[in-house]
Amino acid sequence: MVNARMRALLDTIYSLSGEVPLVEASVEEVDESVLQPGSLIIGSIRQVCLIRKISAGGAVLHVDTPAEEGRRLELELETGEHLDGTIVWCRGSELGLRFDQPIDVLPILARALVSQPGERRRMPRVEVFCPALLETAGRTELITVRDLAQGGAKIDTPFPLDQDARIVITPEGLRPIEGSVRWVRGTVAGISFQPELAWQEMIPWLRGRRNAPPADFHAPSPLPEVPQPTAQVPSEGAIQLSLPARVREGTRRWAIDVASLTTRAVEFDSFVPLRLGTLLWIVLPGLEGWPARIVSIDGYRFTCEFTQPLHPAVLERILSAATTQARAQA
Numbered sequence: 001m002v003n004a005r006m007r008a009l010l011d012t013i014y015s016l017s018g019e020v021p022l023v024e025a026s027v028e029e030v031d032e033s034v035l036q037p038g039s040l041i042i043g044s045i046r047q048v049c050l051i052r053k054i055s056a057g058g059a060v061l062h063v064d065t066p067a068e069e070g071r072r073l074e075l076e077l078e079t080g081e082h083l084d085g086t087i088v089w090c091r092g093s094e095l096g097l098r099f100d101q102p103i104d105v106l107p108i109l110a111r112a113l114v115s116q117p118g119e120r121r122r123m124p125r126v127e128v129f130c131p132a133l134l135e136t137a138g139r140t141e142l143i144t145v146r147d148l149a150q151g152g153a154k155i156d157t158p159f160p161l162d163q164d165a166r167i168v169i170t171p172e173g174l175r176p177i178e179g180s181v182r183w184v185r186g187t188v189a190g191i192s193f194q195p196e197l198a199w200q201e202m203i204p205w206l207r208g209r210r211n212a213p214p215a216d217f218h219a220p221s222p223l224p225e226v227p228q229p230t231a232q233v234p235s236e237g238a239i240q241l242s243l244p245a246r247v248r249e250g251t252r253r254w255a256i257d258v259a260s261l262t263t264r265a266v267e268f269d270s271f272v273p274l275r276l277g278t279l280l281w282i283v284l285p286g287l288e289g290w291p292a293r294i295v296s297i298d299g300y301r302f303t304c305e306f307t308q309p310l311h312p313a314v315l316e317r318i319l320s321a322a323t324t325q326a327r328a329q330a
Contacts, residue, residue, distance in 0.1 A: 012036040013053045013147060014105050015127035016210050020058035020088055020098045035062065036112075036124075041074040051077075053127070056105055058085060058098040067095045079111040106207060113199060123199040125149040128209055132171040133279065133291045133307055136161070142291060142308040145171050150199060152179065152192045161189045172281055172289045174205050175250055243322045248281035248289060249274075258284070259301070261318070263310040266292060267303045280304060285321040287314065 012035050015021055035050035040063065052060040059075060067090050075083045075097060083103060089096040113121050127147045134143045134157060144156040153169065161167070161181045169191065170176045177197065182190040243258040247270065256268040266282055274280075274294055281289040282304065292304035310318075 011125060012051050013125045013127055014109055015053060015055035016105060016206070017127065017129075018056045018102055020096050021053040021055050021060050021127075022089075022096065037078060039076040041076060042071070049075075052094065054105065054108070055127075056099075056102045058088070058096060059083075061095050061097060062093050063095060064093070066090075073097070077108065079108055079115065081108060104210075106203070106210060109206075110203065121199060123150050123197075123202050126202075126206060128171075128206070130172050130209060131289055131291075132169050135168040135170075135176075136165060140307050143169070145169070146188075148197075148202070150193070150196045150202065152182065152190060155189055155191060157187050157189060160184055160187055167191065170279060170291070171205075172291075173208050173248060173250070174201075176279075243285070243318075245285070246283040247272075248283065249278065253283075261315065263306075263312055263315050265295075265303060265305050267301065269300050270302060271300055274302060279307075282306075284318050286317055 013021075035052060038049050038051050038061070040047045040049050040061070047063065047065065050062040052062055054060075061075070067087055069087050069090055071087045073085065073087065075085060077083070081103075083099050084101075085097040085099045087095050088098045109123070109126070113123065116122065125147045126149070128145055130145050132143050132145045132155070134141050134155070141158055143158070146154040146156060148171065153171075155169065161184050163181055163184055165181045166178070167181060168176050168178050177193055179191045179193040182192045184190075243261070245256050245258050245268065247254055247256050247268075252272075254270070254272055256270050258266055258268045260267040261284075266284075268282075274297070276294055276297060278294045280292055280294065282292050283289055287310075290310065291307045293307060294302055295305045296303035
C-alpha cells in the first residue's frame with residue numbers, strides 16, 4: 001500500500017477540466033487531508049490505489065506496482081462508480097488514466113459528500129481556473145483562481161503577495177470572500193478563508209461553472225504600456241454603439257445594452273436597481289466576465305470603470321464582433 005507519509009502530503013483534487021490531468025510540482029505546505037482510495041481492476045486482479053486528481057477526462061493515480069502505457073484497466077471509486085480507461089503516461093508510482101467516456105465530476109462529489117457524517121461533511125479541493133477580483137490594502141487586480149476548497153484557494157496574481165496579508169477575493173459568480181495569505185511562491189499564493197465557505201454554497205457555484213460556456217480568459221500578465229484615456233468615465237474617446245451584452249452580480253445575471261465602451265470604462269442601460277460602488281462582471285462578445293465597478297448613475301444609465309483596463313486589441317476584437325453581428329442582422 002502507498003505509505004502513510006504520502007497520504008499526509010497530498011489530498012485529492014477534483015477538476016472540471018475535460019483533459020487527462022498531469023501532476024504539477026506542489027507548492028503548498030503539508031496538508032492534513034489524505035488521498036481518496038480506489039481500486040484498479042486488471043482482468044481478475046484487484047489492486048488498491050490512491051487518487052491524486054480526477055477530472056472529466058481522466059485521473060492521476062498512485063500505485064505500488066509498476067504500470068505500462070497502453071494498458072487497459074478499470075478504476076473503481078469508493079462511491080461505487082466503475083470507470084474504464086487506458087494508461088496514457090507513467091512516472092514513478094504515478095500514472096495517468098484516460099477514461100473511455102468523459103464523466104460528470106459533480107455527481108461524484110455529491111455522492112462523496114452524502115457518504116460523510118453530516119457534522120463532518122467536507123468538500124475537497126476543486127480545480128476551476130476562473131477569473132476573480134483580488135482586493136488588498138493598496139490595490140485591486142484581476143487574478144486567476146486555480147482551485148477552491150471550503151477552507152481556501154490557490155491563486156495566480158500579477159504581483160507577489162505579502163505573507164499573512166488580509167485580502168478579499170471575488171471569484172466570478174460568487175460573493176466576496178475574506179481571507180489571509182497563508183503561503184507565497186512567486187506569483188502563486190495559498191489563501192486561507194476566514195470564515196470558511198459552506199459546501200452548500202460551493203456546489204451550486206461549481207454547477208454554474210461547469211455549465212458556463214468556455215471563458216475567453218487568460219492568466220493575468222503585465223500589459224504593455226499603451227496610451228489610455230485619463231477619464232474614469234467613457235465621455236472622452238468613447239465609441240458609441242448599441243451592443244447586446246450581459247451583466248453578472250453574484251448569482252444574478254441579466255441582459256443589457258452597451259451604449260459606449262473604452263478600454264477603461266463601459267456605459268450601459270439597465271432597469272435593475274444598482275448602487276454606486278457595486279462590483280459587476282460585464283460579459284461582452286468574446287469576453288466572458290470582466291470586472292467593473294459602478295462609478296456613476298444617471299436614471300437608468302450606469303457607468304462602470306473596469307478594475308483592470310481592456311487591452312486595445314481586446315477592445316478592437318469586441319467592436320469587430322459587434323460590427324459583424326450588426327451586418328448579419330441588417
